[in-house]
Amino acid sequence: MKHLENLLWIDLGSKDDYRIHFGDTPITRLIRKIVGLDREAAMAEFSRFLDDQSLNSRQIHFVELIVDYIVKNGFIEDRKVLLQDPFKSVGSMSALFKDKMNIAREILKTVDTFSERL
Template sequence: MDKIAANQAFSEFLSSERLNTNQIKFVQLIIDYVVKNGYLEKKVLQQDPFRSLGSVSELFHNNIDDAKGIIAVINTINQNSELPGD
């Protein structure tokens, strides 16, 4: 996935003013990872560099709906890509 497509996939979260600085950094880390790898297995979110910002539940404790939306975008990206072993 290219950077433009990845940014578009997450644009709802990056363009809104709902996210705080660490949440935006978290989404940008996801974008960078997806651009590099083409997909993102959700278990990777529990590892560095994502973990350095905090867990998903810590980062999004005040806006769990955004966390669910971000996971939904990741699921869509994964469905449209070839995961290892597919």
């Protein structure tokens, strides 16, 4: 972490430059946003849903889309993204999981863990 701070705040600019471009974004959040997340790590977190035999193919596809998004972006900053494409092309989470809202809540908790770790 110290090396990244030196790189960003001394070698490439100043702390003020960083704040101008990235505001109060923690370095760890910025890095995760830039490089994304390892697919295996994301799959491991969501495996209990992906392997859940009680979920139908559309529900599993929705979870796979979440994994893809997190792999690409590192985390989901705002859950509202789940109301946009490609998610909405599968259906809204409330409609997809209407009979399994407990699972939907667990999925959202898992989504939040990626943000909380930063």
